[in-house]
Structure formats: C-alpha cells, structure tokens
Amino acid sequence: MAVYTEIGDGELQAFLKDYELGTLLAFKGIAEGVENSNYLLHTDAGFYILTLYERRVKAEDLPFFLSLLEHLAARGIVCPTPLKGRDGVALRELGGRPAAIFSFLDGMWVRRPQTVHCAELGKALAQMHEAGRDFPMRRTNALTVADWRPLHEKAREAASEPDENLHALLSDELDFLENNWPKDLPAGVIHADLFPDNVFFLGDELSGLIDFYFACNDFFAYDLAICLNAWCFEPDATFNVTKAHALLSAYEKSRPLTQDEREALPILARGGALRFLLTRLYDWNTTPPGAFVTRKDPGEFVRKLRFHRDVRSSSEYGFDL
C-alpha cells in the first residue's frame, strides 16, 4: 500500500493498548498498494498489518469488508483476518481514519506471473466464489457500468491537458458497454481487484489473497475477466492464450462456467479494462503531491482495451466461447 496518513510512535503505542498483541518493537509504512495506508507492525508476539482506510473506501462499507474476511477465513480461504481489541471490536479509529489490524500473511506477490501461477489463481478464485455463497451481507458494486461515464467525466476534468483521442475512444466504448452489458449471469461475492499484487505465493503455491476493498456482489465471470486482464497479458500487451487457458480450466474444476458466462467473457473483459483504465486515469491526475505511493499507468489498460475491441475470433482468446 501507500501511506497517506502518518502515524507517530506514541499514537500507535496508545492505540495498541486496546489489543493483546504484545509490545511494539518496530513499525514501518508499506510503499505498495494504492488505496489505503498500511503499516507493518512488529511486536514481541509477531507481525501484523495495520490499515488506515483512505479516500475511496466508504466507512459504511467497512463492516461488509471485515465480516467478509472473517467469513472467508472461516471457510478455509487464506486471507487477512481482522483482529479484535480487548472489547471484541475490530474496526477502530487512528489518526482520524477508520483503522483495523490484520493477521500477517506469508508470501510474496509475483512480478511476472507464469502459467503455473495463473492455474493457482483460477483454483483459488473459484474456491473464493464458492466460499462466499452463504455470506449474508451484500454490497453493490460501486464501479460498474453505470458508474463509468461519470468517472470518465471526472477523469477528463481532472486532466490539465486532456488527450482528446483517448477520450473519444472511451466515449465510444462507454456507448457500446452501456448498450450491451449482460443483465443476468450467475452472481455472488467477487473480489473485483485480484491483480498479481493482491495474491501471495510461496514458491509456485498460492499462499493468500489480500485487499478485498473492492469486493462486492456482481457476476462471478466479471471477476474472472478482471483476472484475465491482470494476469494473462505480456508486457508488450500481447494476450497469452496459454495463461488464459490455465486460469479458466483451473477455475472450472471447482466451478464450471455456464454457456452464457463463457459467451459474455469478451464484453466483461472490455468492461474490466475500461474500469481500471478510468480509475488509473483519475488517480494519475488527482493523487496528492508528496503521497508515498506509486501511481499506476493508465496506458497499460488502453492497450488491453484496444486488444479486446479488435478481437475478431475466439481463437485469439485461446478458449471456446
């Protein structure tokens, strides 16, 4: 993650008095991530992650996220578990932000995912979808097709010199997606941001999923499409059909796709590409100066979107539609 809110030693020590997590030995801000402020805490009882929720996370959504993590962990999905204070409450406040402490997960994210990682991801994604089926809370996706046009407007307004060719492309894509977005596909709790930096591995084995702060109720196949975009393109923007096949076939071992889901994958992938392109474009122009964060390149998703728009045959995806 990034660090937007700085925390002092004394403040953190006082905060930790409400927990039974031992004595603080050291702590440091984590540079990775984009959305929230994260710190690695080292106490004499072990390692923990402290998260302070920042601008895009709404306070009213936090009970959904924290309960979801508890629910998934109880069903064997390896994800951060919210830790409760002495009063039994996990969601607290620190530095003027909502805050919570989580279990630390071992592993590293993979910078250049290979086919074996895509297969592990497919298996874990299907298991997560199944584990979420009996989760009783609901959260509407706040970044779905109806939200993209207003976000496009905001991103365009935020740019000091808007790229009019790009905005024409986005406008055209929005017209297409608004008219063709699927209405009725199998749905449930999805992660909605399962990029390589949110999946930990120990060697070639998946060891945990993190960063559930876009999780919501939406089409399962949309989650799969987000993963195809995030994991199956090479740095030169070519689509790797072997990785896509590995991801899909591992997913289908636990949760076979319906024919409607399969046929919807190309448009879901277009929508997924546009969604991340828009948030990256907006963030590019609005990230506070001096924030301890690495902005992500919107151009990567322009190239992915163009690929999907140009596909003429399912063989370009490497799987039957």
Ligand SMILES: Nc1ncnc2c1ncn2[C@@H]1O[C@H](COP(=O)(O)OP(=O)(O)O)[C@@H](O)[C@H]1O
């Ligand atoms: N439970 C965890 N265990 C270990 N490391 C974690 C954990 N949660 C977060 N991290 C570290 O913090 C980084 C950012 O976390 P992330 O949830 O992706 O932040 P953001 O919400 O800002 O995107 C991760 O890349 C990882 O290094």
Ligand SMILES: N[C@@H](CCOP(=O)(O)O)C(=O)O
């Ligand atoms: N995965 C998104 C950005 C969200 O950041 P994260 O650190 O919360 O995954 C992207 O790549 O645009």
